[in-house]
Amino acid sequence: MLSRQHIITYGIALVFILALNFLLPRMMPGDPLMAIYGEEALVAMTPQLKAELVERFALDQSIWQQVGAYVLALLRGELGYSYYYNAPVFSVVLGRLPWTLLLVGTSLVLSTILGIVLGVESGWRRGSWTDRTMLAGLMSLNGFPDFFVGMVLLIVFGVIGGIFPLAGALTPYSGLTGWASVADIVTHMVLPVTALSLAHLSGGYLLTRNTMITVLKEPYILTARAKGLPPHAVKYRHAGRNSLLPVVTQTGIWAGRVFTGALFVELVFAYPGVGYLTYEAMMARDYPVIQGLFLVVAVAVLAANFLVELSYRKLDPRVSRAH
Amino acid sequence: MHINVKKEILGSGPAIIGFVILLVMIMAALLAPLIAPYDPQQQSVSSLLAPSMSHWLGTNHVGQDIWSQLLYGARTSLLVGFSVGALAVLFGSICGVSAALIGGLYERIIMRLVDSLIVIPMIIVIIVIAAYIKPNILVLIVLLSLLSWESGARIIWSQTLSLKERGYIAAARSFGARKSYLAWRHIIPALGPILLVDFIYGIRRAVFLEAGLAFLGISDPATISWGMMMRDALGFSYLNVWQWWLVPTGIALSLTIVGLTFIGHAVEPIIDPRLRGAEVA
Numbered sequence: 009m010l011s012r013q014h015i016i017t018y019g020i021a022l023v024f025i026l027a028l029n030f031l032l033p034r035m036m037p038g039d040p041l042m043a044i045y046g047e048e049a050l051v052a053m054t055p056q057l058k059a060e061l062v063e064r065f066a067l068d069q070s071i072w073q074q075v076g077a078y079v080l081a082l083l084r085g086e087l088g089y090s091y092y093y094n095a096p097v098f099s100v101v102l103g104r105l106p107w108t109l110l111l112v113g114t115s116l117v118l119s120t121i122l123g124i125v126l127g128v129e130s131g132w133r134r135g136s137w138t139d140r141t142m143l144a145g146l147m148s149l150n151g152f153p154d155f156f157v158g159m160v161l162l163i164v165f166g167v168i169g170g171i172f173p174l175a176g177a178l179t180p181y182s183g184l185t186g187w188a189s190v191a192d193i194v195t196h197m198v199l200p201v202t203a204l205s206l207a208h209l210s211g212g213y214l215l216t217r218n219t220m221i222t223v224l225k226e227p228y229i230l231t232a233r234a235k236g237l238p239p240h241a242v243k244y245r246h247a248g249r250n251s252l253l254p255v256v257t258q259t260g261i262w263a264g265r266v267f268t269g270a271l272f273v274e275l276v277f278a279y280p281g282v283g284y285l286t287y288e289a290m291m292a293r294d295y296p297v298i299q300g301l302f303l304v305v306a307v308a309v310l311a312a313n314f315l316v317e318l319s320y321r322k323l324d325p326r327v328s329r330a331h
Numbered sequence: 332m333h334i335n336v337k338k339e340i341l342g343s344g345p346a347i348i349g350f351v352i353l354l355v356m357i358m359a360a361l362l363a364p365l366i367a368p369y370d371p372q373q374q375s376v377s378s379l380l381a382p383s384m385s386h387w388l389g390t391n392h393v394g395q396d397i398w399s400q401l402l403y404g405a406r407t408s409l410l411v412g413f414s415v416g417a418l419a420v421l422f423g424s425i426c427g428v429s430a431a432l433i434g435g436l437y438e439r440i441i442m443r444l445v446d447s448l449i450v451i452p453m454i455i456v457i458i459v460i461a462a463y464i465k466p467n468i469l470v471l472i473v474l475l476s477l478l479s480w481e482s483g484a485r486i487i488w489s490q491t492l493s494l495k496e497r498g499y500i501a502a503a504r505s506f507g508a509r510k511s512y513l514a515w516r517h518i519i520p521a522l523g524p525i526l527l528v529d530f531i532y533g534i535r536r537a538v539f540l541e542a543g544l545a546f547l548g549i550s551d552p553a554t555i556s557w558g559m560m561m562r563d564a565l566g567f568s569y570l571n572v573w574q575w576w577l578v579p580t581g582i583a584l585s586l587t588i589v590g591l592t593f594i595g596h597a598v599e600p601i602i603d604p605r606l607r608g609a610e611v612a
Contacts, residue, residue, distance in 0.1 A: 013443075020447035028456065032463050144345055147596060151589030153539060155546055156581035159565060163573055268454040272543055276565065287547060290462055302459040309452040 018314055025306045029299055030078050087303065088296035092289070097300035101282065105304070107177050108274070108281030111197065112266045115204035116259070119266075122205070123212025124255060128248045130213070131220025143217070146210045154207035155272035161199045162276055172199050175278035200270075200277045208266050212255055219251040226250075259316055264309040349593030356587050360405040367399035371555050379572055388575045391563060397576055401583060404557040408538050408587060411472055415537035416530045418476035419483060423529060426480070427487030428518055431495060432510045442488065448481035454540065461549040468554050471544070475537050483529040487522060494521055528598045535591040542584050557584045 053061075062068055065077055081087075087097040126142060133139045166174045173179070177196050184192050223229065224247055232246045271283030278284060282301055289297035359366070368387075373395060380390040388397035430441040456478060460466075466474060494500060500517050508516070519526075544550060545558025552559075557580050564577035 016443055017446040018450065020443060021450050024447060024451065025456075028459065032460065036463055147345070147592050148589045151587075151592050152585040153542060153581075153588070155543065156561065156585060159561065159568070159573075159577060159581065163568055163577075167568055264452040268452055271454070271458075272546060275547065286458065290458075290548060295462070298459060298462045302455055305455050306452060309455075310450055313450045 014314075014317060018310060021310055022307070025303065025310075026079075026082075029303055030075065033295065033299070034074070082303075087300035090289075090294055090297045092292045092294040092297065097296045100297055101285070101300050101304050104280060104282045104285045107279060108267070108270050108283060111200055111204065111274070111279065111281060112263070112270050114197065114201050115208065115270075116263060116266050118201065119205040119208045120212045120255065120259065120262070123209050124216045124248070124252065126209075127213045127216025128220055128243060128251065131217040131224065131251070132243050132247070134217075134221055134224075142213075146213050149206060150210035150214075152207060153272070154203055154269040155276050157207050158200065158203035158273045158276035161203050165199060172196075177280050196279075200273050200279050203273050203276070204266060204269055207269060208262060211258065211262055211265075215254050215258055216251050219254050220247055223247045223250050256319065257316065263312040263316075267305065267309060343593075343597040345593040346597030349590040349597070352586050352590030353594065356405050356409060356583075356590070359402050360409045363399075363402040363406055367396075367402045369396035369399045371395060371399040371403040372553075379567070379570070381572075382575050388579055389572065391560070391572075391576060392567060397560075397579070400555050400560055401557075401579060403555045404560060404580070405583065405587075407468065407554055407556045408541060408584070411468065411475070411541040412534040412538040412587075412591075414472045415475045415479065416533035418472070419480040419533040419537075420526050420530045422476065422480035423483030424487050424519065424522065424526060427484040428491050428514050428522075430484075431488050431491035432514060432518070442485075445481045445484050445488070448478075449485065453478045454543070457540070457544065458547065458549065461544065465551070466549070467551045471541065471550075475540055479533060479536055479540075483533065486525060486529065490522060490525055491518055494518055524598065528595060531591055531595040531598065535588055535595065538584070538587055538591070557581075 064081075065074060067074065085098060087101070089095075090097050090100050093100045126146070130139045130142045162174065165171050173196050177193060178189070179192050179196075229242060229247055232242045237246075270281060271286060273279070274281045274283035275287050282305060285297065286301050288294075289301065368385075374393045375390070375395075378390055378392050380386055382389045386396050386398065388401065391397055391400070426441050426445065430438040457474060460474060464470065494517070500513060503513060503517060541550075541556065542558035542561070545556040546562045547558075548562065550556055550559055560580045561577060561584075564573060564580065567573070567576070
């Protein structure tokens with residue numbers, strides 16, 4: 009199972025995130041309450057509320073007592089209160105999370121599967137015209153930032169083509185139910201998901217292709233060929249399956265990247281996920297929401313990496329014995 | 332590790348394309364004050380003009396010349412890219428080489444730190460920091476460098492470990508060479524190609540991040556950046572101005588990243604020699 013080393017690694021990462029979240033507003037010059045809540049919110053506050061907040065954050069006490077108050081609040085699931093949305097930060101973030109997960113999950117699955125298939129085909133034909141075209145094409149695609157791909161798709165298929173909706177995740181006030189509402193969500197998803205999948209296709213492709221090239225040199229591939237197996241069986245059952253492992257390890261890291269990629273793409277399509285929320289909160293200087301988002305997203309990505317590492321160890325027992 | 336980097340790069344078609352692209356961008360950045368027909372910050376009443384002889388790419392919403400902005404944007408992108416690339420390689424090699432050579436508790440602490448930083452999503456960290464301190468270009472460079480040296484450090488560390496056992500380095504150690512001498516005289520020169528790959532990918536990441544952050548609105552408004560231009564252009568996507576405003580900017584940014592990817596991919600077999608010959612047809 010997991011080694012102590014890994015638990016320490018993730019522990020340090022978590023402490024780093026929490027420490028950053030705790031220290032940033034408190035290191036700002038001036039009133040820490042202002043840095044925690046933002047200027048606008050502070051103007052509207054009554055003296056009683058201010059006093060209450062100072063007490064809640066233990067701001068009049070030593071730094072260690074402040075740390076204690078901070079950790080206790082986190083353990084209770086309190087991320088603060090957003091004066092802009094007039095709701096607890098936790099519920100604001102939670103309300104947006106499903107949209108982002110939908111976007112990221114779909115894109116991750118699509119781009120990984122397509123990347124693996126293209127990588128296997130490309131590596132199998134390595135050096136051929138098809139392989140070189142695919143390699144150059146996908147590497148170029150890799151250079152196109154996801155938000156630029158998104159904007160081009162938006163203009164071509166949304167503004168000019170008018171095929172897909174321009175913004176949002178649902179048609180507002182449409183009163184759609186059942187399958188009609190599912191179809192509505194899907195049509196709103198098409199462009200952002202395409203942008204994200206295209207921008208993140210090359211990772212899986214390049215890795216699978218590289219592994220494929222190494223795996224194809226293995227003796228068991230020669231054996232499989234020598235015993236007369238049809239090419240597609242050698243390609244997918246023998247070489248392809250063994251090229252999967254590195255892709256699995258990377259999925260955790262990609263999940264993080266697609267998640268942050270969604271931040272940009274959501275802004276392009278005004279898609280109401282956590283990425284767009286981050287943008288809104290920054291524009292409104294809603295510091296509690298920014299902090300809460302940072303915590304939730306960072307911990308989610310850490311958790312994804314952690315889970316992938318666990319599953320990798322299950323898939324390839326050599327890894328856990330390697331240390 | 333005797334690899335002819337020049338041969339490796341010149342032997343690959345895409346790498347040559349990459350070099351040409353990068354060279355064009357560097358020229359644009361260096362010569363911007365000479366080629367740009369207008370001051371990129373100069374606002375005028377003639378806003379959202381279509382391309383013409385006097386404004387090759389038209390003007391933006393506040394009447395600034397887009398072509399001039401594009402040239403100055405290359406400056407920002409490449410300045411941030413190269414600085415962050417260099418600083419990240421510097422931090423990465425200091426930590427990687429010293430950890431491998433010194434060993435013991437020091438090595439364990441440094442490498443745990445590196446592993447932890449690898450699993451943290453950096454863009455989000457930068458966003459939260461930038462939300463508090465509106466970074467100018469210098470702060471942005473430092474911030475990006477501090478948060479992007481760790482993956483390089485890991486590769487450099489593992490390579491140094493294997494180099495340490497090589498005959499000639501073991502020989503130098505048996506003659507009583509000090510660690511600092513080993514590092515400068517033997518390890519760093521032998522790491523050359525790997526540092527180069529790390530540098531190129533460091534530039535690529537920084538160019539992308541700078542544009543992305545500016546696109547999100549995290550940038551110094553006084554600095555012209557491709558990301559900022561795209562963000563401004565997005566607000567006018569319902570007009571036909573995107574053709575000469577958004578598209579050229581996006582293409583310039585993408586080409587820069589593609590060029591760096593091509594160069595990086597050609598040098599990558601240095602890190603993983605098993606890939607050698609994969610490109611040869």
